[in-house]
Amino acid sequence: MSLDASDVEKIAHLARLGINVDDIPGYARNLSDILSFVEQLNSVDTTGVEPLAHPLEATQRLRPDVVTEGNNREHFQQVAPETESGLYLVPQVIE
Amino acid sequence: MHQKSLVELATDLRSGVCSSEELTRACLQRIAGHDPRLNSFVTVTGSQALAAAQAADAAIKAGNAGPLTGIPFAHKDIFCTNGVKTSCGSRMLDNFIAPYDATVTEKMHEAGAVMIGKTNMDEFAMGSSNETSFYGPVKNPWDETTVPGGSSGGSAAAVAARLVPASTGTDTGGSIRQPAALCGITGLKPTYGRVSRYGMIAFASSLDQAGPFTRSAEDAAVMLGAMAGFDPRDSTSVDRPVDDYTAQLNAPLQGLRIGLPGEYFGDGLDAGVGDAVSAAIAEFTKLGATVTDITLPNTHLSVPAYYVVAPAECSSNLSRFDGVRFGHRAGNPQDLTDLYTRSRGEGFGDEVKRRILVGTYVLSAGYYDAYYLKAQQARHLIRDDFMQAFKQVDVIMGPTAPSVAFKLGEKADDPVSMYLSDIYTIAVNLAGLPAMSIPAGFSNGMPVGLHMVGNYFEESRLLNAGHCYQQVSDWHTRTPQGFE
Numbered sequence: 001m002s003l004d005a006s007d008v009e010k011i012a013h014l015a016r017l018g019i020n021v022d023d024i025p026g027y028a029r030n031l032s033d034i035l036s037f038v039e040q041l042n043s044v045d046t047t048g049v050e051p052l053a054h055p056l057e058a059t060q061r062l063r064p065d066v067v068t069e070g071n072n073r074e075h076f077q078q079v080a081p082e083t084e085s086g087l088y089l090v091p092q093v094i095e
Numbered sequence: 096m097h098q099k100s101l102v103e104l105a106t107d108l109r110s111g112v113c114s115s116e117e118l119t120r121a122c123l124q125r126i127a128g129h130d131p132r133l134n135s136f137v138t139v140t141g142s143q144a145l146a147a148a149q150a151a152d153a154a155i156k157a158g159n160a161g162p163l164t165g166i167p168f169a170h171k172d173i174f175c176t177n178g179v180k181t182s183c184g185s186r187m188l189d190n191f192i193a194p195y196d197a198t199v200t201e202k203m204h205e206a207g208a209v210m211i212g213k214t215n216m217d218e219f220a221m222g223s224s225n226e227t228s229f230y231g232p233v234k235n236p237w238d239e240t241t242v243p244g245g246s247s248g249g250s251a252a253a254v255a256a257r258l259v260p261a262s263t264g265t266d267t268g269g270s271i272r273q274p275a276a277l278c279g280i281t282g283l284k285p286t287y288g289r290v291s292r293y294g295m296i297a298f299a300s301s302l303d304q305a306g307p308f309t310r311s312a313e314d315a316a317v318m319l320g321a322m323a324g325f326d327p328r329d330s331t332s333v334d335r336p337v338d339d340y341t342a343q344l345n346a347p348l349q350g351l352r353i354g355l356p357g358e359y360f361g362d363g364l365d366a367g368v369g370d371a372v373s374a375a376i377a378e379f380t381k382l383g384a385t386v387t388d389i390t391l392p393n394t395h396l397s398v399p400a401y402y403v404v405a406p407a408e409c410s411s412n413l414s415r416f417d418g419v420r421f422g423h424r425a426g427n428p429q430d431l432t433d434l435y436t437r438s439r440g441e442g443f444g445d446e447v448k449r450r451i452l453v454g455t456y457v458l459s460a461g462y463y464d465a466y467y468l469k470a471q472q473a474r475h476l477i478r479d480d481f482m483q484a485f486k487q488v489d490v491i492m493g494p495t496a497p498s499v500a501f502k503l504g505e506k507a508d509d510p511v512s513m514y515l516s517d518i519y520t521i522a523v524n525l526a527g528l529p530a531m532s533i534p535a536g537f538s539n540g541m542p543v544g545l546h547m548v549g550n551y552f553e554e555s556r557l558l559n560a561g562h563c564y565q566q567v568s569d570w571h572t573r574t575p576q577g578f579e
Contacts, residue, residue: 011456014455018436018441037399050472055526055527061330061334063327091429
């Protein structure tokens with residue numbers, strides 16, 4: 001699989017990841033190398049093989065639906081870049 | 096003092112030969128004297144460490160000392176430490192003062208161990224050389240022109256240089272075992288789910304596991320005993336009692352069945368490394384172990400499967416870094432998309448960006464089955480290989496890494512070649528098995544690691560094998576020149 005500059009730009013947009021225009025050819029080359037490398041996976045027939053998501057095949061543990069943590073909003077918002085009245089501030093979204 | 100093992104230091108503390116405060120001051124002094132060359136620490140928490148040491152001394156006096164009370168150690172900078180910068184080696188978190196403790200942080204604190212600082216690492220644990228860190232590369236104390244390995248390079252170098260007797264690390268594809276091998280120390284990756292991932296900044300959630308770096312297997316047993324255990328706050332934590340990892344250390348190795356996979360001794364293995372590893376395995380047979388040739392036929396799929404699964408999970412985990420709630424935020428955002436895009440673009444380094452891009456691609460519409468599903472199927476085959484092997488043998492052995500430490504910059508521009516330095520360690524993470532690297536000699540003056548893989552939850556057996564080997568070898572006591 002070979003990716004070109006426009007593919008890289010599209011993927012970077014999906015990931016909301018800013019990359020420098022000058023770096024795009026380098027990423028295209030690296031990504032193409034990585035994807036051709038992982039294509040070795042196609043050399044093996046995996047028909048009927050169950051995908052393994054968890055090494056111990058454990059199932060998701062559920063906890064009782066009760067409150068276990070107190071409200072630490074102020075404490076956690078101390079590390080936020082910008083807050084007001086307990087809310088996180090971002091650029092205006094709706095006109 | 097710095098040449099003593101963790102277990103020796105614990106004995107000294109309890110018998111009053113030295114105090115934790117003296118020991119902590121000695122470590123801080125070694126860090127001040129040696130770390131400017133190595134760059135193994137991102138943050139040194141001197142005053143907090145001294146306060147913790149004084150508390151430990153009081154506990155020892157009161158007769159409340161456990162095996163880690165008063166022992167100085169360092170945390171990889173991936174574990175959240177309440178009130179202390181937790182950078183994960185990234186500009187993204189350069190301003191992040193963690194507002195809570197990871198479970199591992201809490202457990203080490205409860206055990207009375209004294210955190211002396213946070214160690215340098217590859218950015219978000221993505222790398223095998225510690226060169227992707229925002230804080231610059233760590234140098235290998237055995238040769239400062241070479242890499243210490245990664246991603247837990249700072250934790251490994253700090254123990255190898257005798258700055259601290261122990262440190263914590265995390266291992267997603269070899270990030271504890273490979274740097275342990277390259278720095279000539281002992282590193283253990285436990286069974287997936289044995290140590291809580293809560294508060295450990297996530298890279299690839301189905302592979303990440305925390306473990307200790309120490310000089311010896313005996314010290315690792317003590318560290319793992321404190322770190323391991325069920326944690327309801329980690330949904331994949333395993334609810335199962337923790338073994339007493341020190342109990343079986345001296346059990347005779349008579350009859351231990353060692354398996355040697357042909358796939359781990361083939362092309363790509365440096366001859367000097369292969370010789371040292373074979374010599375170490377011969378020592379095990381003198382201790383009564385038997386050696387059988389085995390095969391892990393899907394080994395060649397492990398690095399490709401890993402470089403689908405790990406980036407996919409990374410792209411998902413790292414989507415939380417958006418410049419809104421914590422971490423780096425770009426200045427003067429024009430709109431919300433600009434805020435996300437520039438904050439992430441400025442906050443993440445090259446390798447992290449590469450992996451986010453790969454992960455986003457393999458998970459994108461139309462490609463999921465071809466890449467992610469296929470890789471998860473390969474993962475099943477890789478796990479089945481190990482299960483087949485463990486019907487015949489107790490421990491699988493081989494080299495930890497294909498070569499000794501490589502030169503700084505040597506592989507920095509070639510991601511695929513860098514990825515292949517984890518060729519022997521990655522399959523273990525895909526299968527979720529426990530594994531350990533111990534010093535097994537030298538090649539061209541640089542340390543070589545012996546890789547030992549056990550069946551699920553058989554950490555005790557690995558520690559037993561490592562400890563018995565360390566009773567008849569002295570590789571683990573060798574100190575790099577200039578750090579004696």
